[in-house]
Amino acid sequence: MTWAEMQPLLLTATRETLSMVGTATLVALLAGLPAGVLLVLTDRGGLLQNRPVNRVLGAVVNVGRSLPFIVLMLALTQFTKWVVGTSLGWQAASVPLAVGAVPFFARLVETAVREVDGGLVEAVQAMGGSTWTAVRKVLVPEALPSLVAGLTTTVIAVVGYSAMAGAVGGGGLGNLAYTYGYMRFETDFMTVIVVELVLLVALVQALGDLAARALAHRGRGSGPVRLLRRRPAAVRTARAPHAVRTAPRGGTPDPGPAGPSEDGGAVPEPAASH
Amino acid sequence: MITTADLRKTYRVRGRDVTALDGVDLHVQEGEVYGVVGTSGAGKSTLVRCVNMLERPTSGTVTVDGLELTALAGRGPRAGRGLRAARRSIGMVFQHFNLLSSRTVRDNVELPLEIMGLDRTERRRRAGDLLDLVGLADKAGAYPAQLSGGQKQRVGIARALAGDPKVLLSDEATSALDPETTRSILELLRDLNRRLGLTVLLITHEMDVITSVCDSAALMRGGRITESGRLADLLATPGSELARAVLPLGDLPAGRPDATVLDITFPGETAARPFVSQLARTHHVDLSILGAAVETVGGRQIGRMRIELPGRHDENAVPIGYLREQGLLVDVVTDRTEDAA
Ligand SMILES: Nc1ncnc2c1ncn2[C@@H]1O[C@H](COP(=O)(O)OP(=O)(O)OP(=O)(O)O)[C@@H](O)[C@H]1O
Ligand SMILES: [Mg+2]
Numbered sequence: 001m002t003w004a005e006m007q008p009l010l011l012t013a014t015r016e017t018l019s020m021v022g023t024a025t026l027v028a029l030l031a032g033l034p035a036g037v038l039l040v041l042t043d044r045g046g047l048l049q050n051r052p053v054n055r056v057l058g059a060v061v062n063v064g065r066s067l068p069f070i071v072l073m074l075a076l077t078q079f080t081k082w083v084v085g086t087s088l089g090w091q092a093a094s095v096p097l098a099v100g101a102v103p104f105f106a107r108l109v110e111t112a113v114r115e116v117d118g119g120l121v122e123a124v125q126a127m128g129g130s131t132w133t134a135v136r137k138v139l140v141p142e143a144l145p146s147l148v149a150g151l152t153t154t155v156i157a158v159v160g161y162s163a164m165a166g167a168v169g170g171g172g173l174g175n176l177a178y179t180y181g182y183m184r185f186e187t188d189f190m191t192v193i194v195v196e197l198v199l200l201v202a203l204v205q206a207l208g209d210l211a212a213r214a215l216a217h218r219g220r221g222s223g224p225v226r227l228l229r230r231r232p233a234a235v236r237t238a239r240a241p242h243a244v245r246t247a248p249r250g251g252t253p254d255p256g257p258a259g260p261s262e263d264g265g266a267v268p269e270p271a272a273s274h
Numbered sequence: 275m276i277t278t279a280d281l282r283k284t285y286r287v288r289g290r291d292v293t294a295l296d297g298v299d300l301h302v303q304e305g306e307v308y309g310v311v312g313t314s315g316a317g318k319s320t321l322v323r324c325v326n327m328l329e330r331p332t333s334g335t336v337t338v339d340g341l342e343l344t345a346l347a348g349r350g351p352r353a354g355r356g357l358r359a360a361r362r363s364i365g366m367v368f369q370h371f372n373l374l375s376s377r378t379v380r381d382n383v384e385l386p387l388e389i390m391g392l393d394r395t396e397r398r399r400r401a402g403d404l405l406d407l408v409g410l411a412d413k414a415g416a417y418p419a420q421l422s423g424g425q426k427q428r429v430g431i432a433r434a435l436a437g438d439p440k441v442l443l444s445d446e447a448t449s450a451l452d453p454e455t456t457r458s459i460l461e462l463l464r465d466l467n468r469r470l471g472l473t474v475l476l477i478t479h480e481m482d483v484i485t486s487v488c489d490s491a492a493l494m495r496g497g498r499i500t501e502s503g504r505l506a507d508l509l510a511t512p513g514s515e516l517a518r519a520v521l522p523l524g525d526l527p528a529g530r531p532d533a534t535v536l537d538i539t540f541p542g543e544t545a546a547r548p549f550v551s552q553l554a555r556t557h558h559v560d561l562s563i564l565g566a567a568v569e570t571v572g573g574r575q576i577g578r579m580r581i582e583l584p585g586r587h588d589e590n591a592v593p594i595g596y597l598r599e600q601g602l603l604v605d606v607v608t609d610r611t612e613d614a615a
Contacts, residue, residue, distance in 0.1 A: 127386040
């Protein structure tokens with residue numbers, strides 16, 4: 001295949017991949033953020049301590065995270081048809097991607113929010129703030145750098161899942177790799193697709209790190225961050241933060257485009273970090 | 275200003291009850307600095323946390339500025355609207371400052387004002403005033419991580435004062451600071467207390483904090499207040515543990531038999547008088563000095579001295595009488611011959 005032949009195919013496939021990743025990420029953000037916060041709030045000693053809610057929510061998240069994506073996708077076929085009216089194309093792939101991304105992100109949110117110092121919540125309570133105030137003014141803003149890192153991890157995982165979805169009729173780059181690269185032995189095309197996926201993931205990671213860095217105000221968690229290791233730590237300007245935390249622990253794990261392990265083994269486990 | 279009546283708090287830890295407060299009656303007058311000391315685990319933190327209901331007491335009442343907070347219950351751990359409103363007039367400073375790292379100093383001070391629903395310009399103005407008050411106007415744009423411990427605590431104090439509270443609670447606010455910084459923070463608290471008429475309830479484990487800023491003090495032990503009152507009165511109370519802690523004379527030495535040991539407390543005016551040499555001269559007593567301590571409490575000097583007189587208690591009635599005539603507080607610590615009997 002010539003580059004001229006590949007180009008339009010790549011363009012369409014990229015647009016499809018970005019569409020399904022975007023949709024799934026948006027849903028993950030809208031549903032996973034509240035779910036993750038709620039997991040912390042309803043836990044023992046939480047502001048809204050509630051055993052049953054915590055148990056049920058935790059179970060749902062665990063099931064969602066432990067199902068292999070391919071199984072989730074097949075199991076949701078009817079649901080997908082019901083939501084978007086088809087079981088093919090990027091729109092159809094978006095549904096299981098979103099369903100898979102929500103619990104994935106929710107756990108990362110939970111970990112991030114749990115790391116916020118309980119003393120800060122107490123301070124807000126002492127000022128006469130409500131639970132909602134504590135969430136809005138303390139939990140989310142203080143966890144923001146970690147939340148951004150979690151979102152980065154989620155997007156990268158979704159890119160990986162989307163390739164898998166593509167292989168079974170979901171469109172996008174995965175579909176392209178399957179139909180051309182695998183079925184028709186177009187090795188060059190396959191190489192191009194792989195390179196594009198790698199670049200896409202690297203770009204997401206770089207943007208995520210950048211955003212997390214911009215958000216983490218100085219001094220907070222001087223954990224090891226690859227990007228920043230070589231910077232002199234003594235620079236003290238009013239606006240430029242130099243110490244960042246990209247993930248709850250260490251750098252952001254990078255599941256890569258080949259699809260992450262189904263239970264998100266690359267992701268830091270919550271709670272174990274005290 | 276702050277009154278607790280028969281305050282009890284029991285925690286349930288793995289099926290066992292832990293009593294943190296065991297009937298505490300606290301009376302803090304308006305405009306005073308009240309210190310609570312006690313060993314670790316005595317229940318001091320639990321007590322302050324009960325005052326603004328961060329911790330809900332198991333029984334008993336808490337009244338702050340005439341409002342009974344224990345009556346303003348919320349459901350479970352959650353605070354109802356009334357309690358949240360009441361908390362806005364009770365400031366609190368924390369040992370570990372509890373500043374939001376994602377906000378600048380100014381924005382940290384503005385947080386309680388946001389909760390109170392003030393508009394932006396008003397918040398800016400108030401925050402500016404408060405930072406002036408604690409001497410940090412030039413740090414408004416800095417982030418907490420760029421401040422020293424003392425500066426962080428000043429921000430904590432400014433934030434606590436944002437709601438114009440009548441009462442300030444402080445749980446070990448200086449425990450994470452070095453002695454120098456501790457002094458400056460205590461001076462700030464004292465100053466705010468005088469200038470704003472602020473009532474301060476502070477928890478500490480350092481006697482120095484009590485002597486340098488407190489008008490009144492309480493000693494806690496095992497969930498109870500074992501001694502309390504105005505500091506000057508406590509120091510003049512024979513056998514007071516707080517007095518002993520403020521003016522330590524050490525353990526009683528295993529002395530000779532046939533000797534009487536006296537602890538003499540002398541208030542400011544008498545500190546300068548040579549009563550020891552007078553006693554020796556006029557009564558021909560060969561006394562030995564076992565220990566002495568002098569402290570400045572509330573701007574006045576007060577001291578204690580432990581002396582030993584030869585002879586049993588009844589043989590020393592005259593010298594003891596003489597000392598008491600001088601306006602000194604005399605506490606006969608041992609009368610060894612009687613002890614032996
Ligand atoms: N949340 C809690 N759950 C269970 N037990 C608690 C809790 N908080 C305090 N306690 C117990 O209550 C008692 C009093 O604790 P508190 O923190 O009030 O002591 P403290 O006088 O402030 O001690 P320190 O000087 O070490 O701060 C202790 O025995 C402690 O173990
Ligand atoms: Mg304590």
